[in-house]
Amino acid sequence: MELLFELPRQLKELLRLDRGEDIKYCVPYDIAEDGSLGEAGYIVVTPRRLFITAGNQLAYEWKLEELEKIKCEPLVNNGILLVKEYKQDYEKRVARFTMHHLTRISFAAKGAERLRDKNYRPVNAKEREKTCLKCGRALPGTKKCPKCDGRLVTVTKFWNLVKDYKLGLLLMFLFSGGTTILNLYIPEYQKHYVDNILKTKSGTAQDVLTFVGVMLALTIALVIAEVLKNWWFVSLGARLCMDIRRKMYHKIQELSLSFITDKRPGELMNRVSQDTRMIQRFMQECFGHMFSCIITMVGAIAIMLSMNVTMTLVSVVFLPIVFIISTAFRKNIHKRFHLQWVKSDKINSSLQDVISGMRVVKSFGKEQEESEKFDQLSEEFAAVQQRNEIFWASLYPVLTFVMSMGIYFVLYLGGRNVLGGEMTVGTLMQFSAYAWMLYGPLGWMTHLPRMITQMVTSLERICDVLDEEPLIINKENAIDHEIKGDVEFKNVSFGYRSYEPVLEKIDLKVKRGEMIGLVGASGTGKSTMINLIMHLYEVDDGELLIDGHNINDLNIEKYHSQLGVVLQETFLFSGTIYNNIRFAKPDATEEEIIHASKMANAHDFICKTPDGYNTYVGEHGHNLSGGERQRIAIARAILNDPKLLILDEATSSLDTESEYLIQKALERLTKGRTTFAIAHRLSTLHGADRLVVIDGHSIAEVGTHNELMEKKGIYYKLVTAQLQMQKLKEEKEEALGA
Amino acid sequence: MSGKVKKTLAGTEKDHADPEEFDLEKMEKETEEMLRLRFITKENAVFERTEGGFVSMEIEGEIYPRVQVYRSFPFTDPDAYISIREPDEKAKEIGVIKNLRKDVSKETRQMLEEQLRLRYFTPKIEKIINIKDEYGFAYFDVLTDHGACRFTIHMGGGSVVNLSDTRLMITDLDGNRFEIVDVTKLSAPELKKLDLFL
Numbered sequence: 057m058e059l060l061f062e063l064p065r066q067l068k069e070l071l072r073l074d075r076g077e078d079i080k081y082c083v084p085y086d087i088a089e090d091g092s093l094g095e096a097g098y099i100v101v102t103p104r105r106l107f108i109t110a111g112n113q114l115a116y117e118w119k120l121e122e123l124e125k126i127k128c129e130p131l132v133n134n135g136i137l138l139v140k141e142y143k144q145d146y147e148k149r150v151a152r153f154t155m156h157h158l159t160r161i162s163f164a165a166k167g168a169e170r171l172r173d174k175n176y177r178p179v180n181a182k183e184r185e186k187t188c189l190k191c192g193r194a195l196p197g198t199k200k201c202p203k204c205d206g207r208l209v210t211v212t213k214f215w216n217l218v219k220d221y222k223l224g225l226l227l228m229f230l231f232s233g234g235t236t237i238l239n240l241y242i243p244e245y246q247k248h249y250v251d252n253i254l255k256t257k258s259g260t261a262q263d264v265l266t267f268v269g270v271m272l273a274l275t276i277a278l279v280i281a282e283v284l285k286n287w288w289f290v291s292l293g294a295r296l297c298m299d300i301r302r303k304m305y306h307k308i309q310e311l312s313l314s315f316i317t318d319k320r321p322g323e324l325m326n327r328v329s330q331d332t333r334m335i336q337r338f339m340q341e342c343f344g345h346m347f348s349c350i351i352t353m354v355g356a357i358a359i360m361l362s363m364n365v366t367m368t369l370v371s372v373v374f375l376p377i378v379f380i381i382s383t384a385f386r387k388n389i390h391k392r393f394h395l396q397w398v399k400s401d402k403i404n405s406s407l408q409d410v411i412s413g414m415r416v417v418k419s420f421g422k423e424q425e426e427s428e429k430f431d432q433l434s435e436e437f438a439a440v441q442q443r444n445e446i447f448w449a450s451l452y453p454v455l456t457f458v459m460s461m462g463i464y465f466v467l468y469l470g471g472r473n474v475l476g477g478e479m480t481v482g483t484l485m486q487f488s489a490y491a492w493m494l495y496g497p498l499g500w501m502t503h504l505p506r507m508i509t510q511m512v513t514s515l516e517r518i519c520d521v522l523d524e525e526p527l528i529i530n531k532e533n534a535i536d537h538e539i540k541g542d543v544e545f546k547n548v549s550f551g552y553r554s555y556e557p558v559l560e561k562i563d564l565k566v567k568r569g570e571m572i573g574l575v576g577a578s579g580t581g582k583s584t585m586i587n588l589i590m591h592l593y594e595v596d597d598g599e600l601l602i603d604g605h606n607i608n609d610l611n612i613e614k615y616h617s618q619l620g621v622v623l624q625e626t627f628l629f630s631g632t633i634y635n636n637i638r639f640a641k642p643d644a645t646e647e648e649i650i651h652a653s654k655m656a657n658a659h660d661f662i663c664k665t666p667d668g669y670n671t672y673v674g675e676h677g678h679n680l681s682g683g684e685r686q687r688i689a690i691a692r693a694i695l696n697d698p699k700l701l702i703l704d705e706a707t708s709s710l711d712t713e714s715e716y717l718i719q720k721a722l723e724r725l726t727k728g729r730t731t732f733a734i735a736h737r738l739s740t741l742h743g744a745d746r747l748v749v750i751d752g753h754s755i756a757e758v759g760t761h762n763e764l765m766e767k768k769g770i771y772y773k774l775v776t777a778q779l780q781m782q783k784l785k786e787e788k789e790e791a792l793g794a
Numbered sequence: 795m796s797g798k799v800k801k802t803l804a805g806t807e808k809d810h811a812d813p814e815e816f817d818l819e820k821m822e823k824e825t826e827e828m829l830r831l832r833f834i835t836k837e838n839a840v841f842e843r844t845e846g847g848f849v850s851m852e853i854e855g856e857i858y859p860r861v862q863v864y865r866s867f868p869f870t871d872p873d874a875y876i877s878i879r880e881p882d883e884k885a886k887e888i889g890v891i892k893n894l895r896k897d898v899s900k901e902t903r904q905m906l907e908e909q910l911r912l913r914y915f916t917p918k919i920e921k922i923i924n925i926k927d928e929y930g931f932a933y934f935d936v937l938t939d940h941g942a943c944r945f946t947i948h949m950g951g952g953s954v955v956n957l958s959d960t961r962l963m964i965t966d967l968d969g970n971r972f973e974i975v976d977v978t979k980l981s982a983p984e985l986k987k988l989d990l991f992l
Contacts, residue, residue: 092941093917132868133971134915138846147860147881148846154915155969186967187946194931194946194967394927394949395989 057181058189059083059163063098070114077102080171080178081164085153087134099137099151099161101168103176106139108150116150120172128162137161159183162556177597183553199520210512213519217300217335224292231285232348238278240355243489245270251482289344297336304328304521311526313592327517334514342507349497356490363487364479367469371462371491375498378459385451392444399437406430459495466491534611539618539699540603541568541730543589547598550588558584560753562598571726573735573744575771580750582734586702589732591615602700620698620729624705626685633662634669636688640696648695655724656691657717658684683714690721701726703733705740738778747771832889834878835897839889843905851878851888858888863909866890869957876906917943918973919964922984934964938972945970 061082073079081101088096089110097110106123108116118141125140125147135158137151153161160181167179187194188201195201218225249267308316308324316324360368410417410426417426466488473479545564551557558581566572574582587593588600591607600607607615620640628636637649644652649669653659661684665671673679680688693701703722719739726733726743735741747764749757749771757769764771839853848860862885866875873894879885891897894906917938924935932947945966947953955963962974974980980988 087915087940091911091915093938093943094941131913132915133969136912140846144845145859146844146846147848149848149912152912158968192933192944192946193928194948391989 057160057163057183057185059160059167059179059181061098063100066112067098067109070109071100071107071117073102074104077104081167083157083160083164085137085151085157085161087152087154089152093154096153097151099164101164101171103171106168108137120168123168123172126165126168126172128158128165130158130162134158135161137165159553162553175597180596200516205516210515213515217515217518218296218339220299221292221296224288224295228285228288228292228344229347231281231288232344233351235278235281235285236348236351236355238274238281239352239493240359240490242271242274242278243486245274246489247480247482247486249482250485251480285344285348289340293336293340296339297332300335300518301328301332304332304518307522307524311521311524313587315524315526324521327521331514331517334510335518338507338511338514342504342511345500346504349500353494353497356493360487360490363483364473367466367473367487370465370469371494373465374458374460374462375494378455378498381458382455389448392440392447396437396440396444399433399440403430403433403437406433456499459499460492463488463491530612531609533609535605535609536611536614537603537605539615541570541699542566542601542603543700543730543732544601544604545585545598546601548588548595548600549597550584550593550595552584552593557596557753559588559750562755564748564755564758566730566732568730569728570745571731571733571743573733573741573747574750575735575741575747575774576750576756581753582750583704585750586704586732586734589700590619590621590702617696618699620693620696620701620725622686622689622693622701622703622725624734626682626689628673628680628685628688630672630674632667632670632672633665633688636673637669637691637695640692644695649691652691652695655694656687656721658687658691658721661687681714683718686714686718687721690718690725694725698729701729701731701733703731703735705734705736738775738782741775749774833897834889834891836899836902839898841898841902841905848881849905849909853889856888861888863906863913865910865914868914872910876910915940916963916971916973917941918975922980922987925987931967934966934972936972943972945972 059081060079061084063079063082068079079100079102081099083099085096085099086093088094097108097115100107100109101120104120106116106118106120106126107114118139122141122143123139124142125138127138129136129138134152134154136149137153138147138149140147151161163179163181170177170179184199185195188204190204191201193201193203253263253267305328308328357368357372360371406429410430417423467484470479470484470487474481474484543564543566545562548559548562549557550559562585564572574585576582584593588595591610591612594608602610602615629639634649637652638644641648646669650659653662662669662671671679703726715737719737722740723743733740733744735744735747741747742761744761746758746760748755749764749769751770757764757767757771759767759771765775834853839851842850842852844850844860846860849863851858851861858880860881862879862881864877864879864885865872866877874892876891876894878888878891880888891906894903898906917940919936919938921937922934923937923942926933926935927949932949933944934947935944936942945968947964947966953965955965957963957973960976960978962977964972964974966972977985977988
């Protein structure tokens with residue numbers, strides 16, 4: 057995201073910057089004091105000062121050290137920038153902007169505060185622009201603008217994708233050329249037959265048979281050639297598509313988690329499946345056919361010109377008209393189909409709503425109303441559809457007629473020429489055959505621009521993924537480190553979006569073998585700390601040390617292989633229980649797996665299932681209860697024998713027996729391993745060596761359970777509240793029981 | 795099993811003198827407070843505009859150097875139940891003005907309306923100059939009551955919402971929202987351009 061805009065010169069002069077005082081951030085704001093929209097002014101940040109321009113003047117200027125607070129506050133549909141000077145006791149609003157600049161200004165404000173604190177690390181704006189800054193077009197989820205990039209870049213990208221199939225493409229052209237030549241030859245042969253044999257009546261039945269035989273042979277040859285050509289196109293397209301899909305899948309696995317979470321959930325899937333299919337379609341339907349058409353047209357026109365220039369001109373004169381008409385209607389056609397699509401979409405949504413919410417509809421007795429609503433939608437859709445079909449049914453024949461109107465003129469001129477002796481009948485027939493050959497391809501070519509644009513967009517989206525560099529990669533001399541278990545957070549700050557920190561200035565030293573319980577209200581950053589330890593994200597500020605090494609210096613794969621993870625949402629792959637547990641260590645023996653299961657208290661229930669360890673657990677392991685899935689996850693973690701264990705406890709309470717079994721299993725798992733646990737159960741809290749309470753983005757309290765209870769601080773409140781709830785629950789159960 | 799859990803409870807109880815009573819009372823008090831709907835009127839509160847362009851309030855002895863002003867029903871009843879809240883992230887409600895037109899003085903109303911204009915920024919489209927659609931996105935060029943504006947929306951559902959039969963809300967790619975108060979008041983060519991989205 058762009059944070060350094062070009063400041064107009066006369067404004068820059070107003071700032072009167074000192075030598076060496078560079079502008080670090082410059083972002084526009086677009087709502088003026090009176091509420092009107094437009095380029096109202098700029099917010100400029102240098103390492104020493106903050107300026108705000110309004111129109112042609114300088115509205116505000118401060119030294120950064122004078123400001124206690126520089127904050128971007130989002131409101132409804134707009135945002136304001138407010139500052140608070142140390143010497144004043146009120147906050148002041150200084151700029152106002154629409155959502156277009158909101159994120160930018162948040163980053164700039166954060167950047168300004170950082171510079172004020174003499175932190176020269178630049179703000180990393182990872183978010184992408186929604187529209188191209190140069191041409192204003194919407195970006196289809198890519199970093200670069202497909203239009204602005206220029207033709208050459210697009211062609212280069214396309215070539216990069218297909219260059220491995222050079223030979224295949226060459227064959228494609230050869231096939232196309234072959235069929236075209238055959239196509240062009242047939243009228244020539246016909247002419248020969250008509251002129252030399254039929255006309256002069258000098259042939260025999262033998263000659264007629266020969267003609268029919270040759271024509272048959274030629275036609276069969278043509279058919280075979282077409283089949284081969286199409287088969288080749290399709291197979292090439294499919295292979296190319298598969299290749300791209302494979303590359304994308306691998307790339308997505310390589311890329312950092314932030315790349316995936318930044319996008320809408322279905323979007324990456326769409327790119328891998330639909331965008332690649334678009335390329336495939338382009339290759340199959342468009343690319344090869346395009347060349348066939350061009351060769352055919354060029355060939356036909358060349359031959360026609362060599363035969364009679366006037367007639368050639370006459371036959372093509374109507375084509376520009378058709379071209380103009382179809383271009384003029386293209387917009388209209390597009391609008392009609394879009395409208396139809398919108399209506400059909402409405403019907404589908406309504407259907408889906410009613411059918412899945414049928415229970416609600418029935419219980420409120422709204423069937424009649426829903427029926428009426430649906431009836432109306434159906435009628436609207438049918439009306440639109442009918443109009444469209446009539447339109448298309450009327451337009452298409454008219455277009456075809458106009459396009460081929462030239463043929464009548466050709467026949468007229470040709471007829472006169474034949475009667476006048478300048479042309480033979482056969483030649484005329486040949487000529488009109490070639491003229492017809494023109495119209496088909498030309499009509500098809502009008503679709504070309506749209507298909508090419510669609511292809512380019514898909515191409516951009518694919519290359520966007522393939523060209524992306526993973527954020528978290530192994531450094532040059534990544535250390536292959538055997539984890540011992542000392543973890544240290546040194547002044548760590550982090551935010552998923554750089555301007556909104558989730559953790560600030562975290563300092564924590566953990567000895568090997570210690571079990572740390574992370575406690576705090578929801579959303580305070582516990583899962584974030586764990587994400588950082590798992591090296592799924594990198595810290596914005598400060599250092600995270602593992603055994604004294606900066607985590608960024610360690611080899612990622614080696615590091616991950618020594619981690620054990622038991623998460624809240626137990627994700628089991630579709631597969632057998634055996635495969636799921638083995639996931640952590642594919643070469644584990646069956647005995648090792650049984651040991652791990654026993655330690656996780658899972659062996660017993662697994663044996664009770666009909667297929668034992670070979671039981672198939674469907675998507676998300678549906679056939680198992682929550683407690684059973686948790687225990688399988690624990691077995692998986694134990695099998696790995698991890699040096700560092702991450703535990704994200706499920707908040708939902710299970711039945712007491714499962715609770716106990718899981719508690720015991722966890723105890724066995726965490727013994728002697730450095731563990732970070734997001735703890736909710738009292739039993740886990742008791743078992744922890746130290747508890748870390750996170751409140752308001754930083755560590756509020758650290759200590760053992762008893763120490764923190766004595767403090768009567770946040771931890772105390774959390775624990776007693778939970779005890780209260782439990783006591784009330786038990787009293788209620790007893791009352792019900794009695 | 796439940797016996798074991800009870801023992802743990804007992805274990806903690808021994809260390810501290812009656813934490814339960816204290817906690818329960820406090821929790822109940824807090825939940826009661828959350829239920830309370832305190833009405834603010836010109837009788838019990840004084841509002842003042844701060845130098846920074848915000849509004850401060852004093853109510854029944856409590857002083858708030860800056861308060862935030864929220865509408866509870868921005869579309870259906872914009873002047874009723876104006877919620878006055880603390881300015882931090884939690885934005886706890888201090889009180890509610892039942893009717894902005896009746897319950898406070900004219901000066902206060904103007905002050906608060908200024909704040910509401912700041913908070914709620916929804917340009918109303920007065921004239922549609924042009925709509926161009928290209929490859930799944932529509933580029934609008936319009937005139938609003940806040941000036942001329944251009945924005946881009948994603949075609950394909952969700953961007954244009956019917957607040958009522960004649961009232962539209964259009965959301966662009968950045969999240970900006972634009973309102974068309976009454977679709978029927980638009981001219982015929984404008985309606986035609988908008989046709990795709992209705």
